[in-house]
Amino acid sequence: MLKLNNLTKSYGRIKAVNNINLEVRPGEIFGFLGPNGAGKTTTIKMIVGLLKPDEGMITLAGIDIWQEPLKAKSMISYVPDNPAVYDKLKGIEFLNFIADMYGISKEERLRKIDYFSKLFNIEHALENLISSYSHGMKQKLVLTSALINDPKLFILDEPMVGLDPKSSFNLKEIMRQMCDEGKIVFFSTHVMEVAERLCDRIAIINKGQIVTVGTMEELRSSAKDEETLEKIFLELTEDE
Amino acid sequence: MNKLLALVKVDFKNTYGFNSLIQSLKNRRNIWITLVMVLAILSLIPSYFMLVMGLVNLADAFFQIGQGSYFLQMGIFGSQALVFALGILYVLSKYYFASDLNQLVPLPIKPSYIIGSKFITLMFSEYLTSFPVLLPFIIIYGLKASKGVAYWVYSLIVILTMPIIPLVLASLLVMVFMKYTNLGDKKDLIRIISSIFFIVFIIWLQLTIQQLAMKSIELGDALFLNLAKDSLYLVKRLGIVFPPSMWATLALANTNVSGLLYLVLFLGISFVSIGLMIYLAERIFFDGLIGNIEVVAKERKARDLTRSVAVMKPYLAIAKKELLMLVKTPVYLLNSIGGVIIVPIILVMPILMGDESMDTITSLISDYPHFVNLITIGIIVVLAMVNSIGPTTFSREGKNLWIQRVLPIRARDQVLGRVLSSLAVQLLGILVLISAIYIINRIKAADILIITSLGLVGSIPMTQLGMVVDIARPMLDWDNPQRAMKQNFNVLVALGLGALFMMGLFFLVKNLIYKIDLIYIYLILFTIFITLAIILQGILEKMVERQFMELE
DSSP states (O other), X not given: OEEEEEEEEEETTEEEEEEEEEEEOXXXXXXXXXXXXXXXXXXXXXXXXXXXXXXXXXXXXXXXXXXXXXXXXXXXXXEOSSOXXXXXXXXHHHHHHHHHHHTOOHHHHHHHHHHHHHHTTOGGGTTSBGGGSOHHHHHHHHHHHHXXXXXXXXXXXXXXXXXXXXXXXXXXXXXXXXXXXXXXXXXXXXXXXXXXXXXXXXXXXXXXXXXEEEOHXXXXXHSSSSOOHHHHHHHXXXXX | OHHHHHHHHHHHHXXXXXXXXXXXXXXXXXXXXXXXXXXXXXXXXXXXXXHHHHHHHHHHHHHHTTOHHHHHHHHHHHHHXXXXXXXXXXXXXXXXSOTTHHHHTTSSOOHHHHHHXXXXXXXXXXXXXXXXXXXXXXXXXXXXXXXXXXXXXXXXXXXXXXXXXXXXHXXXXXXXXXXXXXXXXXXXXXXXXXXXXXXXXXXXXXXXXXXXXXXXXXXXXXXHHHHHHOTTHHHHHHHTTOHHHHHHHHHHHOOSHHHHHHHHHHHHHHHHHHHHHHHHHHHHHHHHHTTTSOOOOOOOOOOOHHHHOOOOOHHHHHHHHHHHHHHHSHHHIIIIIHHHHHHHHHHHHHHHXXXXXXXXXXHHHHHOHHHHHHHHHHHHHHHHHHTOHHHHTTGGGGGGHHHHHHSOOXXXXXXXXXXXXXXXXHHHHHHHHHHHHXXXXXXXXXXXXXXXXXXXXXXXXXXXXXXXXXXHSOOOOOSSHHHHHTSOHHHHHHHHHHHHHHHHHHHHHHXXXXXXXXXXXXXXXXXXXXXHHHHHHHHHHHHHHHHHHHOO
C-alpha cells in the first residue's frame, strides 16, 4: 500500500501541493491527472525521494519513505517525464550500473535486459553511446532500467510522451501485467483516453489539491451526466 | 557587430552563470555556505602573501645589479607563458568541445563571430589567472623604481592587453591542430592524447629556447661588463625567447618616447594577431569542428549480452561509472587526467633537460634521497586536489543527479566509489612522476613503495576535502561540462583548503625532520592521512545523506 498523508510542499508562498491524502492499493494502476502546474510532478518527486515534503508522510508497505529511504528506494522504480541520462555511457553500461545499484544477479539482469530491450526495440543500440540516442530511445532505455529491478511501486511521469505507438502499447501491457502481480503502478498523464482505459482508479489534482479520486464509474456517477473523463476533468479543473 | 555583442553577452552569462548565482544567493541557506566558501578562499591569501614577499627580495637583487627591468620582464613573460599554456586547454574545450556549439553552428553566424565572442570571454578567464601573477611584479617594480603617472597608465594598458598575443598563439595552434586531427570516430581520444604530447612539446620548446637565451649571456667578466654597460642587457636576452615580453617591458621601463613606441608596437602586434586569428577562423575553424559535435551511432552488431553484462559491488560500479565519464568527456579528461600527467612532466622536465640551474636539485636528489620521497609524496597529495575530481564529483552529475538520488545507494558506497575513481587517476599520476624521477636518479624499490603508498593514502583526505566542498554546494545547473569542471567555484575553494592543509603538513615535517628518524615521519604522515580520511568519510556520509534529501 502506498499512503500519502497530509502531504504539503511550498515554493515560497505558493503551495505546490496542499495537504493531500491518497491511498493506492497493491494491484492497482493509479492515474494521476491534472492541468500543467497542478502539482503532479511535485507529488511524484516527493514519493521517489527527490523533493522533501514540508509536512506530511509517505509510506510504502508500511515503510516511511523519508525515514528509511534505502529500504523504500529498493522497492521503487521511477521514470521521469524528461529523463536526463549519462550521455557518455553506452546503453548497456547504464543498465549494468543501475542493476549493480539494486544488487541484481547476473542471470536475472541478463534475462531482464534481454527481454525488455527487445520489447522496446533498443537491443541493437545497447552498445552505442547514449548521446547518439533519440529522445524516445532514451526514454525506452530508462524504462528498461526501471524494470530491471522488479519494483513494488512503478512510478512514471507522463510515460507515453515520446514513445512510438508500439512501445506505448507494450508499456501499457507491462503496467497491466505488473498490476496482476500485485504491484502498484502510479503514473501521471495528460492523455485522458489512456487514463480512462488503463487505470483502476484516478485522482485529479488542481492547484495542489486533490479534487476527486475514485474509479471511472465513481467519477462518472458523481458527475452531472454520464460523462467522459475529459469532460469531468474540464469541469473539475476549470477556474471558478 | 550587433551579432558579436549578442554572442559575447550570451557566452558571458553561460560561462560565468551570474543569473543562477544571484538566484542561489536569494536562498538564505546558500548565503551561509557562500560565506564559508569566501572564507576558504581568503585562506589562500597567507600563502600568496609569502610568495609576494619573496618577490620583493628578488626585485631587490635585480635592482642591485642594475637590471631592475628584468624583474618586470620576468613577471610579464611568466604570465604570458601561463596564459599560453592554460590557453591551449581553454581554447580546446571552449572552441571545440563546448555544448553550445550545437546551437551556434546551425545559426547564420560567421565562424569568425563564434571565435571572436569566445575569444573575448576567454580573455576574461585569463585575467583571473594573469592578474595574480602579473600585478605584484608591476606594483613592486613601479614602487621600487618610483615611477610616475605615465608608468601606471601604460601598465594598465599592458595588463589588459597582455593575454592577447599568447591567447591568439594558442588559438592558432589549436585550430591548425584540430583541422588535421579530425579523423574517424576515435578522434576525441586521438586529440586528447596528442594534445597532451603537444603541450609537453611546447614546454620543452620553451625551455630549450630559454636555455639558448641564457647560454648566450657571456659569463665571467664579460657578463659584469655587459650588465654595467646596459641596464636592459638581461631584458634583451630573454626578449630573444618571446619578443612581446620585451616590448611590454621596454614600454614600461622607459615611459618616454621610446617607451611609447614600444607600447604602440606591442599593441599593434596584438591587434594584428587578432586579425590573423579571425582570418584563419573563417578558413579552417569549421574544418576542425564539423564532425566533432555529432555523435555517430554505428550499426554495431548486438554483442552477446553475456559478455557485456557483469556484476559489480555498488561502490566499484560507481567508481567505474565516474572513470568512464571522466575518460569519455574531453573537458574532464583534459583537466583531471591530463593534469596529473602534465604537471609531473612540467616539474621534472627542466631537470631532465639538464638546465644548469637545476644542478643543485639534481645533486640534492642524490645526496638526500629522503627529501625526494617527502617532496614527491607532497606533490602527489597536491595533485589529488589539482585533478579536481573531488571538488567536482557531484557537480559533474549535473542534471543526471536524479539517478543517484532515486537509487538505493548507501552514502558509504557513494563516497567510497568517488574516492576510488580519484585514486585510480592518482595512480596514473604517480606512475608518471615516479618514472620521471627514476630517469633522473634511479630510486630504490623501497622508496617507490613508500611514495606510492603514502601518496595514495594522502590523496584520500585531499579528495574527500574537495568532495565536502562540492556536496555542500554542488553546481548542478549546467549545459556545458566545462562549467562543472573549470568554472566551478568549488574547485577554487577546495584548492584554498588544500593549500592550508599542505602548509600545515609542511611545517610539521620541517620541524620534525632533524629531530626524529625518517621512518617515524612516514608513520606520523600515515597516521594523519588515515585519521583524516576516517573523519572525513564520516562527515561526507552524513552530508551526502542530508544533501541527497534536501537538494531541490
